[in-house]
Amino acid sequence: MTAEPPATEPVITESPVLSLAGVDVHIDDLQLLHGVSVRVGAGETVGIVGETGSGKSMTLRAVMGLLPPRGHVSAGTIELAGEPLLGRSREQLRRLCGKRMSMIPQQPLAALNPILSIERQFRSIAKAHGRQRRTQTRVRAAELLAHVGIVDPARVLGSHVGELSGGLAQRVAIAMALYWEPQLLLADEPTTALDVTIQREILDLLATLAAEQRRGMLLVTHDLGVVANYCHSMVVMKSGRIVETGRTAEVLAAPKADYTRLLLSAGAIERGAA
Amino acid sequence: MSEATMRLDHVTKTFRVRGRSVRAVQDVSLTIARGETLGLIGESGSGKSTLGRIAMGLTAPDDGAALFEDRPWTRSAADRPRRKDLSIVFQDPGQALDPRMTVGQSVLEPIQVHRREWSRRQQEERARAALRQASITDDLWQRFPNQLSGGQQQRVSIARAVATEPRFIVLDEPTASLDASVRHELLATLAAIQAASGVSYLLISHDMETIAVMAHRVAVLYRGMIVEEGPTARVLEQPRHPYTRSLISAVLTTTVAPSSAWLRLRGTPTLDSADEGCVLHGRCPFQHDDCRTGRVAMRELGDDHRTACLRLDHIDRVNSSAGDVADAEEGTQAPTGATRS
Numbered sequence: 001m002t003a004e005p006p007a008t009e010p011v012i013t014e015s016p017v018l019s020l021a022g023v024d025v026h027i028d029d030l031q032l033l034h035g036v037s038v039r040v041g042a043g044e045t046v047g048i049v050g051e052t053g054s055g056k057s058m059t060l061r062a063v064m065g066l067l068p069p070r071g072h073v074s075a076g077t078i079e080l081a082g083e084p085l086l087g088r089s090r091e092q093l094r095r096l097c098g099k100r101m102s103m104i105p106q107q108p109l110a111a112l113n114p115i116l117s118i119e120r121q122f123r124s125i126a127k128a129h130g131r132q133r134r135t136q137t138r139v140r141a142a143e144l145l146a147h148v149g150i151v152d153p154a155r156v157l158g159s160h161v162g163e164l165s166g167g168l169a170q171r172v173a174i175a176m177a178l179y180w181e182p183q184l185l186l187a188d189e190p191t192t193a194l195d196v197t198i199q200r201e202i203l204d205l206l207a208t209l210a211a212e213q214r215r216g217m218l219l220v221t222h223d224l225g226v227v228a229n230y231c232h233s234m235v236v237m238k239s240g241r242i243v244e245t246g247r248t249a250e251v252l253a254a255p256k257a258d259y260t261r262l263l264l265s266a267g268a269i270e271r272g273a274a
Numbered sequence: 275m276s277e278a279t280m281r282l283d284h285v286t287k288t289f290r291v292r293g294r295s296v297r298a299v300q301d302v303s304l305t306i307a308r309g310e311t312l313g314l315i316g317e318s319g320s321g322k323s324t325l326g327r328i329a330m331g332l333t334a335p336d337d338g339a340a341l342f343e344d345r346p347w348t349r350s351a352a353d354r355p356r357r358k359d360l361s362i363v364f365q366d367p368g369q370a371l372d373p374r375m376t377v378g379q380s381v382l383e384p385i386q387v388h389r390r391e392w393s394r395r396q397q398e399e400r401a402r403a404a405l406r407q408a409s410i411t412d413d414l415w416q417r418f419p420n421q422l423s424g425g426q427q428q429r430v431s432i433a434r435a436v437a438t439e440p441r442f443i444v445l446d447e448p449t450a451s452l453d454a455s456v457r458h459e460l461l462a463t464l465a466a467i468q469a470a471s472g473v474s475y476l477l478i479s480h481d482m483e484t485i486a487v488m489a490h491r492v493a494v495l496y497r498g499m500i501v502e503e504g505p506t507a508r509v510l511e512q513p514r515h516p517y518t519r520s521l522i523s524a525v526l527t528t529t530v531a532p533s534s535a536w537l538r539l540r541g542t543p544t545l546d547s548a549d550e551g552c553v554l555h556g557r558c559p560f561q562h563d564d565c566r567t568g569r570v571a572m573r574e575l576g577d578d579h580r581t582a583c584l585r586l587d588h589i590d591r592v593n594s595s596a597g598d599v600a601d602a603e604e605g606t607q608a609p610t611g612a613t614r615s
Binding site for chain 1: 520
């Protein structure tokens with residue numbers, strides 16, 4: 001039995017939510033990405049898989065404008081809903097990040113600020129893109145926390161990240177990412193730090209959130225099981241290049257690239273080999 | 275495999291966390307035979323690492339005892355287990371290795387401590403042999419950890435762990451930080467070391483594949499208690515305890531359809547420990563009034579497979595009448611995966 005792909009078909013519109021075309025990334029003379037092209041449609045979840053150093057996180061960082069020092073996009077285009085992202089100033093990008101696209105961290109416990117209360121962090125997200133009264137922010141934050149399945153939003157708003165479990169912290173980080181209703185969610189290994197049962201809950205939540213507002217989602221993971229169950233299409237990367245891309249079910253059923261086959265076999269070792 | 279290398283005998287350990295006492299390990303008894311790998315699975319905070327530390331003599335239990343080859347850690351210095359006979363491999367080799375020591379120095383260190391009577395040359399020969407066992411080539415002897423890949427670093431950790439030829443090793447998430455292909459090679463190395471030396475492993479992992487490949491037997495820990503124990507294939511393929519079933523069915527694979535297959539528990543785990551009844555009470559979809567107060571004993575299922583659940587007969591009845599428990603039972607629900615309807 002092969003994995004069921006998500007049942008609802010995403011609408012691939014004329015202008016996708018996110019489009020990367022022929023993106024090269026260099027750090028000084030070292031080329032990290034070679035002609036990477038990815039499209040994410042409205043309501044579509046695209047998975048990027050690959051091993052350490054394949055360039056999957058670098059692709060995400062290029063979209064966010066968060067390349068490492070001296071790193072830059074040297075060729076290609078990146079567009080958010082048809083608008084070019086490259087060539088924008090840091091300030092212009094900052095206005096987009098968190099508002100029209102936002103990122104869900106790999107390690108929520110590390111990504112959240114340890115010395116500020118959760119409510120205080122919501123306030124700075126609110127302030128980053130507009131003016132809002134404190135009470136207004138508080139109400140919106142509490143709504144979002146409830147929306148991501150947190151039973152006691154008031155208590156969580158008053159707490160610090162150190163008092164939260166990993167799963168709870170990831171829900172909080174997701175609620176924060178949703179504050180300005182972004183069209184695009186970028187998630188870099190959002191469940192790697194979590195237990196399998198919590199992983200399922202968080203991925204189910206992300207799938208719900210993406211579907212309800214027809215958001216695009218780019219999900220970076222090393223876990224083919226995650227891709228098989230939650231991504232409409234997938235991109236396989238190796239050494240900064242895309243080696244295979246396509247509908248998830250098709251790629252998994254009949255992988256064309258040797259490297260994809262290798263990843264698939266690496267993910268399914270026979271029992272009792274020891 | 276009758277000779278016990280490691281035996282945990284009714285071990286209990288309580289920590290104080292923010293003024294509350296949290297039972298990290300509660301009345302756990304386990305035996306690991308010579309040449310055997312016991313896999314320990316369970317979520318974060320279930321007490322896996324605490325059990326590993328107790329077995330190693332690094333944490334003293336409040337109650338019960340850890341015995342290495344029938345010697346408890348509590349004996350006098352002359353009679354307690356010797357450090358060189360046990361070792362541990364941690365999850366993150368980048369942090370476990372001393373960044374200022376070369377590969378050679380790292381592996382030599384435990385030998386110099388425990389084999390002081392050996393000549394320098396004998397010590398170095400042993401270190402090189404340990405590196406070979408861990409499949410590290412000689413040319414890395416002078417390298418520092420930051421010059422190695424994650425997989426190579428973990429191999430050096432393994433070489434260091436086997437350097438004194440221990441008979442018991444705790445493997446605490448040894449492959450969690452590695453890519454799948456590297457993980458498999460490393461597991462093969464660990465299996466080869468065991469086959470050659472007869473060392474026993476306590477393998478702590480949340481990765482079911484690692485457990486499936488490496489472990490002869492599996493123990494499932496939930497909030498400090500063992501809820502199920504048995505031969506690996508039995509536990510992974512025919513789990514009986516609701517917690518084990520939830521844990522195993524949550525694993526995402528590329529070959530099994532997800533949707534209704536996940537047995538989802540209610541709510542989230544808490545640190546509060548009830549004094550009576552089943553440890554899963556409050557989260558279990560099959561629970562009954564008895565589970566709140568009743569005494570839950572390990573029940574033998576045959577073939578060395580046992581579980582601590584009062585509702586087994588009920589669950590079996592539900593199972594045989596309805597093909598899919600997740601659909602049949604009140605309180606369980608299919609994942610909310612909204613893209614699937």
